[in-house]
Structure formats: structure tokens, C-alpha cells
Amino acid sequence: MFQNNREGLxxxxxxxxxxxxxxxxxxxxxxxxxxxxxxxxxxxxxVDFAVKPLNQTVFLRTLKLGFLVASxxxxxxxxxxxxxxxxxxxxRGRVFGLVVLPLMISPVARTYAWIVIxxxxxxxxxxxxxxxxxxxPIRILFTETAVFLGLLQLFLPLMIISLVSAMExxxxxxxxAARVLGANWFQVFTKVILPLTKDxxxxxxxxxxxGSLTAYIPPAILGGSKVLMLETLLYQRVNVANDFxxxxxxxxxxxxxxxxxxxxxxxxxxxxx
Amino acid sequence: xxxxxxxxxxxxxAYGQTEVVPELDLDIREGELIALLGPSGCGxxxxxxxxxxxxxxxxxxxxxxxxxxTRTPANKRGIGLVFxxxxxxxxxxxxxxxxxxLRLKKMDxxxxxxxxxxxxxxxxxxxxxxxxxxxxxxxxxxxxxxSRSLVMEPKxxxxxxxxxxxxxxxxxxxRTELQRLQRETGITMVFVTHDQAEALALADRIVLMKEGVxxxxxxxxxxxxxxxxxxxxxxxxFENIFAVSDAGIVGNKGSLAGTFEAQxxxxxxxxxxxxxxxxxxxxxxxxxxxxxxxxxxVIEAALGQIKATTPATDKRYEIGDSVAFDLPLxxxxxxxxxxxxxxxxx
Amino acid sequence: MTSxxxxxxxxxxxLTFLIGPFLIIILAGMSAGDFLAFPPDGLSLKWYIKVFTVxxxxxxxxxxxxxxxxxxxxxxxxxxxxxxAISRYDIxxxxxxxxxxxxxxxxxxxxxxxxxxxxxxxxxGFTVTLALFLAHTALVLPYAxxxxxxxxxxxxxxxxxxxxxxxxxxxxxxTRVVLPNIQGGVLAxxxxxxVTSFNQVPxxxxxxxxxxxxxxxxxxxxxxxxFDPSVAALSALLAFLSxxxxxxxxxxxxxxxxx
Numbered sequence: 115m116f117q118n119n120r121e122g123l124x125x126x127x128x129x130x131x132x133x134x135x136x137x138x139x140x141x142x143x144x145x146x147x148x149x150x151x152x153x154x155x156x157x158x159x160x161v162d163f164a165v166k167p168l169n170q171t172v173f174l175r176t177l178k179l180g181f182l183v184a185s186x187x188x189x190x191x192x193x194x195x196x197x198x199x200x201x202x203x204x205x206r207g208r209v210f211g212l213v214v215l216p217l218m219i220s221p222v223a224r225t226y227a228w229i230v231i232x233x234x235x236x237x238x239x240x241x242x243x244x245x246x247x248x249x250x251p252i253r254i255l256f257t258e259t260a261v262f263l264g265l266l267q268l269f270l271p272l273m274i275i276s277l278v279s280a281m282e283x284x285x286x287x288x289x290x291a292a293r294v295l296g297a298n299w300f301q302v303f304t305k306v307i308l309p310l311t312k313d314x315x316x317x318x319x320x321x322x323x324x325g326s327l328t329a330y331i332p333p334a335i336l337g338g339s340k341v342l343m344l345e346t347l348l349y350q351r352v353n354v355a356n357d358f359x360x361x362x363x364x365x366x367x368x369x370x371x372x373x374x375x376x377x378x379x380x381x382x383x384x385x386x387x
Numbered sequence: 388x389x390x391x392x393x394x395x396x397x398x399x400x401a402y403g404q405t406e407v408v409p410e411l412d413l414d415i416r417e418g419e420l421i422a423l424l425g426p427s428g429c430g431x432x433x434x435x436x437x438x439x440x441x442x443x444x445x446x447x448x449x450x451x452x453x454x455x456x457t458r459t460p461a462n463k464r465g466i467g468l469v470f471x472x473x474x475x476x477x478x479x480x481x482x483x484x485x486x487x488x489l490r491l492k493k494m495d496x497x498x499x500x501x502x503x504x505x506x507x508x509x510x511x512x513x514x515x516x517x518x519x520x521x522x523x524x525x526x527x528x529x530x531x532x533x534s535r536s537l538v539m540e541p542k543x544x545x546x547x548x549x550x551x552x553x554x555x556x557x558x559x560x561x562r563t564e565l566q567r568l569q570r571e572t573g574i575t576m577v578f579v580t581h582d583q584a585e586a587l588a589l590a591d592r593i594v595l596m597k598e599g600v601x602x603x604x605x606x607x608x609x610x611x612x613x614x615x616x617x618x619x620x621x622x623x624x625f626e627n628i629f630a631v632s633d634a635g636i637v638g639n640k641g642s643l644a645g646t647f648e649a650q651x652x653x654x655x656x657x658x659x660x661x662x663x664x665x666x667x668x669x670x671x672x673x674x675x676x677x678x679x680x681x682x683x684x685v686i687e688a689a690l691g692q693i694k695a696t697t698p699a700t701d702k703r704y705e706i707g708d709s710v711a712f713d714l715p716l717x718x719x720x721x722x723x724x725x726x727x728x729x730x731x732x733x
Numbered sequence: 734m735t736s737x738x739x740x741x742x743x744x745x746x747x748l749t750f751l752i753g754p755f756l757i758i759i760l761a762g763m764s765a766g767d768f769l770a771f772p773p774d775g776l777s778l779k780w781y782i783k784v785f786t787v788x789x790x791x792x793x794x795x796x797x798x799x800x801x802x803x804x805x806x807x808x809x810x811x812x813x814x815x816x817x818a819i820s821r822y823d824i825x826x827x828x829x830x831x832x833x834x835x836x837x838x839x840x841x842x843x844x845x846x847x848x849x850x851x852x853x854x855x856x857x858g859f860t861v862t863l864a865l866f867l868a869h870t871a872l873v874l875p876y877a878x879x880x881x882x883x884x885x886x887x888x889x890x891x892x893x894x895x896x897x898x899x900x901x902x903x904x905x906x907x908t909r910v911v912l913p914n915i916q917g918g919v920l921a922x923x924x925x926x927x928v929t930s931f932n933q934v935p936x937x938x939x940x941x942x943x944x945x946x947x948x949x950x951x952x953x954x955x956x957x958x959x960f961d962p963s964v965a966a967l968s969a970l971l972a973f974l975s976x977x978x979x980x981x982x983x984x985x986x987x988x989x990x991x992x
Contacts, residue, residue, distance in 0.1 A: 121903075122822025129815035129874060130830045137837055137871040140848035194747045197740040209744055211983070216751050218975045220932040222949045223968030226956070227754030230761045230771045230965065237757070237771055267750060274747075328841040330935045334953065345843055349938060352847060365844040372839050403823075441894055461897045468898050474891035478913040487909075488899030539899060 145369070148362030159359045169347070169360075173367070176327055176344045179258065183265045184323040187273040191318060195277035196307075213274050216267075221331045225264045228336055232260050256340045264332030269325045273318035280314020281307070313382070320379040324372040344368055389452070392417035392575055393438065393543055398447035400433050400599075407433045408599035410447070415543075417452075420569050420576045422590035424583060424622075430599035431579045435545050438577065440464045451542055467536030471547040473528045475520035481507065481531050482516040488539045506538035507531075509568070526557040530564070537572065546578035550585055562589055583622055587611060595619055614720065615728055617653055625655035625720060626694040636714075638690030643668060648716060648731070652723035656714055658683065661695035664702060666713025672704045686712060755972050762966030769962050780966035790967065792944060793951035796862070797931050800947065804869035805877070805926035809919065811870070812877035817907070819878070820885040821893075838875045842935030845872070850939045861942040868936045873926035880925060884918025885911070917986055924982050928975060 151158045163169055198209055216224060231237050232254040239251035254260055284307070292306045308315075333343040342350065348364040351357040393415035400408040408430040415421055423431035436442045438449060440461030448457045456464055476484050485503045494502075507513045510530035520528055529552070536544055549565065550558045566589065569576050580586050586593045587607045595602045595610060595618075603615045614620035617628055629636035630653055635644040645667065663684060670693060674685035678696075682703065686693040693712060704710050722728045757771055762781060766774030784790055815834060818824055837845070849868055853859045859867075888911065896906035912919075937947045946954070948971075956964045 119822050119824050122818040122824040123826075125814040125822075126818035126824055126827075126830050129811040129878065130833045132811055133837060133871050133874060134833050136849075136853070136867045137840075137845065138833065140852040141840055141844055143852055144844060144848040190747060193743045197744050200740065209748070212748055212752060215976065215979060216755075218928050218979045219755070219972045220949055220968065220975070222932075222934065222952050223758065223972050224754065226952075226964060226968050227758045227761075229956075230757050230769060231754065233769075235770055267754065270747075270751065324839075328843075328935075330843055330938065331953075335956070345841065345935065348843055348847075352939070358851070361844075361847060365841070365847075368841045368844070369839070372841065376839060439894075439898060441897075461894070462900050462902060464898075466898065468895070470891045470895060472889055472891045474889060474895035476892060476896070476910055476914075487896070491900040491905070535895075535899070 141365075144358075144362055145366050146362075148359055148366055151359070160363055163360055163363045168342075172342045172344060172347045175258065175341070179262060179265060179343065180323045180326040182262060183269060183326045184273075184319045186266060187270045187322050188315060188319060190270060191273035191277045192303075192307075194274050195281050198274070198278050199281045210275075210278065213271050217271050221268055221329075222335075224268060225331045225335045228260060228264050228267075229255065232263070232336070255336060256338045258337075258341055260336040261333050261341050261343070264336045265326045265329055268329060268332060269322040272321040272325065276314045276318030276321065277311060280311035280317075284310055316379055316382050320375045324375050327371055328368055389417045390414060391450070392452055393577070394450040395434070395438070396448045396450070398434070398437065398449065399445045400430065400437055400442065401445050402433075406599070408437075411599070411601065413594065413601065413604075415575060415577060416592075417575055418573045419591045420566070420578070420589065422586035422593045423577065423579045423596060424581070424586040424593050425596035425602075426581055426622075428598075429596040431581075431594075431596050432547065434596075435468075435547060435577065435579050438543065439466050439468050439545055441468075465539075465542050467539055467541035467544040469529075469532050469536055469544070469546045469549060471549075471551060473520075473532040473552075475528055475532055475535070477520055479519070480516065481512060481518050481520070481523070484520065484531060485535045485538055487535065502538050506534045509537065509571075510534040510564070525552055525554075526561065529553065529561060533565075533568070537568070537574070541574065544574050544576045546576065548580055549578055551580070551582070558585075565589065583624075595622065613728060613730075614655075614722075617655075617722060620653075620655045620720060620722060620728075624657055626658050627656040627661065627714070628653050629655075629690065636690065638688075638692075640691040641689045643688070643690045643714075652721060654714075654731075655720040655722065656718070658694045658696040660715065660718045661693060662713040662715060663695050663697045663704070663710060664712075666711050668712050668714070670710055670712055672706055672708045672710055675704065675706060684710075686710060688712070755969070758965050758972070759969040762962050762969045764962045764965075767961055769960055769965060773962070780962045781970065784963050784967045784970065787963065789946070789951055789955070790948070793946045793948040796865075796945065797948040800865055800869045801927045801930040804866055804930050805873050805923055807866075807870045808873040808877045808926055809881075809922060812874050812922070813881050813919065816878045816881040816885055817911070820882055821890055834878055835875045837871045842872065842933065843938055846936045846939040854940070861940050861945045865937060865940045865945070865947070868940065869930045869933065872933065872936060873930050876925050876929060877922045880922035881915065881918050884915040884921075888914050921982065921986055924978060928978065932975075 148159050149155055149157065194213075198206055198213075201209065229236070233239070234251045234253075234255070236255075238254060242248050243251060288306055288310070289302055292302045297305060328345060329343075330345040330349070333341060333346045334349070337343065337346065339350065344364050344367065348361050351360040351364070391414040395411055395413040398408060398411040399406070400411075411430075411434065413434075423434060425431050433442065437444050440456070440459060444457065448455055450456065451464070451466070476487065479487065482503055485506050486499050489499045489502055504513065504516075507516055510533055512527060512530055512534065515523060515527060520531065523531065529549070546565075550561055553561055562585075565576070568574075578589070587610075590607060592604065592606055593610050594604050597618050603610055603619045605613075610619060611623050614623050614625065620628060629638050629643075631637075631651055632642065635642050636654055659681075663686070668688060670686040670688035672684055673687045673692075674683075676683045677699065680699055681696045682699050682701070684695045684697070684704065686695060693714075695712065716731050719731045720728055721731050760773055761769060761771045763776050763778065764770060764773030764780065765777035768774075812834075815830075819827065819831060824830065845868055849864045853867070854861060854864050892910050892914075893906040896910045897903065901909060932949065933947070934949045934953070937950050941947070941950055952964050952967060
């Protein structure tokens with residue numbers, strides 16, 4: 115640590131001022147607009163927003179998909195992470211690399227693939243018709259299922275990474291120790307692995323949950339106007355109706371939920387220390 | 388030779404609001420090897436950093452060779468510091484590490500090369516000039532760090548816990564090496580340590596510090612044999628220290644009646660001065676350990692714990708044994724209240 | 734050995750789910766037909782060649798490259814000193830500064846784009862390109878700070894003090910000792926920032942004007958109008974580009990250490 119803190123402030127300030135002025139200030143003004151109706155401070159905008167059935171549906175759907183994606187990725191994440199940490203070093207590195215890789219690839223590209231897979235003439239429908247399960251192709255694209263799959267594919271790596279690093283930090287030999295003491299695999303998981311990897315689970319869960327809430331591409335490409343989520347609803351309100359009040363409200367909801375999740379994460383992480 | 392080559396005058400040091408050293412006066416002689424000794428948090432490292440210029444004193448002055456350097460920045464003070472972590476530059480070879488400061492002086496290349504080669508030679512690393520620090524052993528890194536400071540021909544060389552990261556064998560080797568370098572170069576050296584044995588073995592004089600205050604300053608012999616305070620006595624191996632009262636001596640559990648002739652203050656015994664197996668007092672052995680030439684006992688007595696050692700050839704007592712012991716007055720170190728300590732007469 | 738096979742099966746399924754779609758995209762882009770389909774109607778490379786000739790793709794690719802390179806460089810110019818200050822000084826309002834700089838990660842990008850459009854572009858007359866540049870810089874900044882910060886924290890500050898005691902100025906200690914030892918981290922931050930910026934969609938949604946569109950936005954609007962395999966081909970090419978970048982970065986830098 116150096117003593118001249120004014121020097122330090124001078125080094126840190128440009129970045130902070132840049133972000134505050136050109137990023138936080140405009141965003142702050144936008145959010146505050148949702149609390150103004152006809153030039154007066156008011157919550158009327160929120161009331162009007164909340165009573166519309168479409169808005170309710172979209173809000174609940176967004177929450178539901180967020181939870182669903184987080185839960186399913188937790189299940190897949192635990193299974194995969196457990197397998198990954200038990201591999202030999204060489205294949206572990208390779209598999210881990212393959213898990214991380216998609217994060218570096220354009221989400222548009224990642225999501226677009228599902229059109230080919232789930233479309234009317236996609237692989238899944240070809241299989242369904244080919245196997246005689248249905249006479250005509252069924253609609254999967256533009257359903258919640260499609261959006262769910264898109265989100266899951268986008269964010270699953272974050273969960274796996276969090277859980278792998280949590281499991282790598284497990285004290286050596288606790289699992290064999292629990293087995294020797296007579297625990298079955300279910301007990302090993304619930305009584306040893308789960309409590310010891312809770313931080314990783316919370317971390318991954320927060321990343322996946324907030325990621326899903328605020329993702330634009332999967333609902334836009336795979337949901338369209340039939341399966342709106344908050345982000346796509348926001349886009350539509352602005353583009354179709356020039357409705358900046360709704361945009362501000364949705365923005366506030368999104369920020370509050372992301373912030374809430376992050377705060378929860380910090381709280382839980384701090385409580386463990 | 389100046390007696391006040393490095394002079395700290397009314398130096399007060401603080402990290403923010405936390406005062407570490409309230410007011411320190413210390414004179415260091417030219418060409419001596421002096422140790423700042425004390426437990427962690429005693430302000431020894433902070434004092435060293437202040438001498439180096441890495442931290443500005445709140446008040447007070449620092450003189451080096453007669454010049455007031457209190458406001459001189461660290462890079463202009465001409466002081467060398469060997470960090471506990473060695474702080475070698477990992478991206479540079481051993482040669483370039485040593486050349487680093489010389490090059491900054493805009494010295495011509497030939498001069499740099501000859502000085503670096505000489506510097507590496509002095510510490511026996513000439514054959515490793517091309518290696519990166521990561522490819523060297525701990526002892527080699529230590530010597531490289533030393534050489535990097537020495538080639539700058541500093542007025543004062545500071546060393547932060549110079550032996551603490553080395554194993555026992557290397558420690559002895561390094562100790563000899565430091566003494567040799569000091570003799571050969573005549574550089575004034577100040578080293579910081581928490582290890583009394585290290586200070587005793589290496590330093591011409593020792594500054595014993597406690598909570599930012601100098602507890603005692605003197606030669607190794609003086610500190611070891613004539614500790615001036617309870618703290619100093621405890622630090623240098625008087626493990627049995629008891630307060631003197633009218634009726635006897637008082638420990639943390641109770642007292643021991645008897646005549647101790649001292650009126651006030653404390654009486655202190657090294658473990659070796661305690662007589663085990665005979666004497667007027669009774670205790671129970673609660674710990675025994677074999678340590679080669681001697682046996683170490685922990686004896687639980689009426690006044691508290693007594694630490695004692697006996698020659699390993701003496702009778703062996705087991706845990707739980709009841710044992711007689713004596714705290715003979717002859718050989719006890721008396722620390723009277725507010726006066727110099729004295730060795731009690733035989 | 735059943736557990737070994739179960740383990741392989743689980744990993745196999747997970748990787749198929751994560752990676753499989755890309756293989757499908759690559760093949761779908763190789764279609765000889767005019768419509769997106771899988772399996773493709775015959776094989777040809779015509780769509781892979783065609784994407785290079787589409788004028789709007791050329792322009793949007795250039796814009797995305799510009800934003801990714803210069804936005805990230807600007808973020809590093811701002812972020813490296815900030816990370817240095819955070820790791821080496823006990824700065825006043827340090828926590829506030831950290832929160833401010835990290836905030837763009839939490840604020841949903843779509844809102845940022847909208848806010849910049851409404852309060853910088855429309856009233857103050859900023860060009861859309863400038864607004865995009867600012868938004869991408871702010872967005873990359875938290876990643877730049879985080880990655881550089883972790884490399885700085887791995888570097889002992891003793892080393893800088895040693896350099897100063899050997900005669901360096903503070904700036905000299907930074908350029909001669911700190912920078913050479915964190916250059917891997919800075920490069921990793923650049924790559925991460927570049928990829929993040931290049932792939933960024935929500936921020937750019939509202940920030941587009943006549944002839945000013947980032948590549949991912951351009952792809953989104955293209956796929957609304959046309960249903961030919963060119964977007965698949967382009968997606969495959971972009972994926973391939975990312976893979977190459979990451980592979981090279983991992984090989985020469987041990988990239989994953991920094992992320």
C-alpha cells in the first residue's frame with residue numbers, strides 16, 4: 115500500500131467519472147422518468163403497468179424461466195462438475211475448455227442454431243414425423259420450451275464453471291471419508307457435497323438467473339412476439355409504441371431483480387466467512 | 388567513524404490513525420551491524436521502512452551521515468533494502484536484476500558489466516548470471532537480492548528478516564556470509580528480526596522494541612545476561628518470572644512462601660537455574676520432553692507453572708510424578724522496581 | 734467400471750448440448766439450397782462465400798471491429814490505472830469507485846443503449862457511432878479492471894518498492910517492473926474485452942442508425958427478412974473466429990487463468 119492516496123485517487127478517477135457520467139447518469143435519468151407522470155413525481159406509471167394482463171404474464175414468465183433455467187442448470191451442473199473434477203488432469207482441462215468455449219462465441223450464433231434444430235423442418239420435427247409420433251410437424255419454435263433451451267445453452271457453462279471451482283476446493287478425501295462412514299451416494303450429496311459447495315451454487319445460480327432475466331437474444335430469436343420476456347417487451351414498447359414510461363419501469367424491474375440477486379449473493383458469501 | 392551515522396530523532400510513525408511508533412530516538416554507528424528485535428507489531432519493520440523512505444514519519448527527523456533526509460524520496464536516499472520476500476524482478480535474469488539500479492544511473496555498459504560480475508562473484512552466483520529468479524533456489528535468490536542492493540554501494544543496508552525464509556542449514560551459511568560481507572564492505576547494516584537467537588548470533592548491538600518503544604539497547608551479551616525489564620528477561624529466556632512480595636514470590640496461580648531477600652520488583656530464573664529433585668518446594672510434573680543433552684520439564688506448583696531443564700543423565704521423572712524443586716536465590720536475576728536489574732549474590 | 738461409463742455419458746450429453754448446435758450450424762451453412770435446412774440440401778460453400786460479398790455485413794463487420802478494438806483499448810487506458818490504484822492505494826471512497834466501475838456489468842445492456850440514445854444522441858447531438866463507442870468502452874471497463882486487478886494482486890508490491898530503492902521513480906517502477914509482469918493479464922483483458930464487445934447485442938439494439946449497425950444486430954435484422962443459410966454460414970465463421978482467438982490465447986498465454 116502506498117501512502118499518497120491523492121495520487122491513487124487521480125489514477126482511479128478517470129475510469130469512475132467516465133462510467134458515472136456517460137453510463138450511470140443517463141441510465142439514472144431514464145429510470146427516474148418512470149416515476150414521473152405529466153411532470154409530477156408519481157407511481158401512477160407503475161400502477162398502470164401492473165394492471166395490464168400482458169405485462170403480468172410477461173413478468174411472471176420471465177421470473178419462471180429464470181428460476182427454471184437456474185434450477186435445471188444446477189442439476190446438470192452438479193452432475194457434469196462432479197464428473198469433470200474426477201477426471202485425470204489432461205482430459206479435465208480439455209473438457210473444461212470445451213465447456214468454457216461457447217461463452218466466447220457470439221450469442222446470436224449460439225441461439226441461431228436452435229432455429230435449425232427446432233424449426234418446422236428441423237431435426238427434431240424430422241425425427242418426430244419420421245418415427246410416426248405425429249403426422250404433421252409440431253410447433254416448438256416460438257414456444258417457452260424453445261426459449262428455455264436457448265437460455266439454458268447460453269448460461270449453463272457459467273453454472274458448470276462455478277460448481278467445478280467449488281468442487282475443486284472441496285477438502286481432499288471428504289467423499290471417500292463419508293463413504294467409509296457409511297453414507298450412500300444420496301447422503302454424500304446432500305450431507306457433504308451440497309453444504310460444502312453452497313457458495314459455488316449460489317454464485318452460479320445468481321449468474322444464470324440474472325443472465326436469463328436480462329437476456330435479449332433467446333426470447334427475440336426463439337420466442338418472437340409470441341413468447342415475450344421483459345427485455346423483448348421493453349424493446350417492443352419502445353419500438354412499436356414509443357412508450358418510454360413502460361421502458362423505464364421494465365428497466366427498473368430488471369435492475370432491481372439483478373441487484374437483489376447480486377446483493378443476496380454477497381450477503382450469503384459474507385455470512386460464510 | 389561516526390557514532391551517529393544514522394540518527395532517528397523524535398521519530399513518530401503511524402499508518403493512518405493507527406500509531407505504531409510514538410516517539411523514537413536511536414543512533415546507529417557507522418559500520419556496525421545492528422538488529423531491530425521484537426515481537427510482531429512492535430514497530431521494528433515500520434521503523435526500517437521509515438529509514439528507507441518508504442513511509443513518511445508523522446513528526447521527527449532522520450539523519451544519514453549528517454544529512455537530514457526526512458524529506459528525501461526513497462529513490463534518492465542511497466539506501467539498500469533486502470526484502471523478506473527478496474522482491475526480485477521475475478522478468479529479468481540474475482544479471483539484469485543486479486544491473487537494474489546501475490543502469491538507472493546511466494552508467495556505461497562496460498562499467499555495468501564489470502560491477503555486476505563483481506557483485507555476482509561476491510555472493511558466489513557468477514555462474515547463474517543468465518538464470519531467471521524463478522529458476523534459482525531460495526538461498527540463491529536471497530544472495531541475488533543481497534547482491535542487487537550491494538552493487539549500489541548503499542550508505543546503509545537494511546535487511547528485513549534476512550534468515551526467516553531459509554532452512555536451518557542455509558540459515559547458518561547465510562549468517563556467516565552476512566558477517567563476512569559486512570566485514571569486507573564495512574557497510575552499516577540494520578536488520579529486522581523477531582528471532583532472539585538470530586539477533587544474538589549476528590548483531591554487534593541489539594535494539595529490543597516493544598509497542599513502538601525501545602525496551603533496551605545494548606550488545607548481545609548485555610541483553611542476554613542483563614535484561615533491563617521483565618519483557619526483556621522474558622524475551623531472552625528467563626521463562627520463570629515472579630513478582631516479589633513480603634512473604635515470598637507470587638505467580639499467576641498463587642504464591643510461594645520463603646525468603647528471597649529482594650524487597651520489590653521481580654525475580655527471574657532460566658529453566659536451567661531451577662533445581663529439580665530436591666528442595667523445599669513441591670510440584671507435579673505435567674510435561675516432559677527429551678531434548679538431546681537435556682530434559683525439559685513443566686512442573687505445576689502452588690504458584691503456577693515452572694519451566695525447568697535438567698541434564699539428560701539425571702533421574703527421569705514422568706508425568707504425574709510429584710517432585711521436589713528449588714528456586715535458588717543465587718543465579719536468580721532481580722529486576723527491582725524502577726532500577727537496574729542485578730544478579731543476586733551467591 | 735460402470736461409474737466411469739456413467740461419467741462419460743453425462744459429460745458426452747452435456748457437451749453435445751453445448752457444442753452440438755455449432756456443428757449443425759456449420760453444416761447448415763454448407764447447404765447448396767436456398768433455404769435453411771438440416772440436413773442440408775446438398776453441400777456447397779456458396780453461402781460461406783456469399784457472406785463476404787454482402788455489403789451490409791462488410792460495413793457492420795468493420796464497425797464491430799472498430800468498436801471492439803478501440804473500445805477495449807480505451808477501456809484499458811482507463812482501467813489499468815484504476816486497477817493499479819485499487820490494488821496499491823487505500824483510496825478515499827475506494828468502495829464507491831469500485832462499485833461505480835463495476836456497475837455496467839449489472840445494468841442490463843438494453844437499458845444502457847436506450848438511455849444513451851435518449852440523453853446523449855438526441856439532445857446533445859452525439860453521433861450513434863460515438864454513443865456506441867462510449868457504451869462499449871463502459872461495458873468492457875469492468876472486465877478490464879477485474880482481469881488486470883487480479884494480475885496486479887498476484888504481483889508483490891515489494892517489487893515496486895525495491896525498484897524505487899534502486900533509484901526508479903514511481904512511474905519508472907510501473908513501466909519497468911509492474912507492466913512487464915502483468916502484460917499477460919493486460920493481453921488477456923484485451924482479448925476478453927474484444928470478444929465481449931464484438932458479441933454484444935443489447936447495448937447496440939437502440940443505437941443504430943442509417944448505415945450504422947454492429948454485426949450481430951445486422952444479423953438479427955437480416956434473419957428477419959431472409960431465410961437463407963447465409964446467417965448460419967456467418968455464425969459458423971464467427972464461432973470459428975472465436976475458437977481460433979481463444980485457442981491461440983490459451984496456447985500462448987494460458988488465457989483461462991485470467992478469466
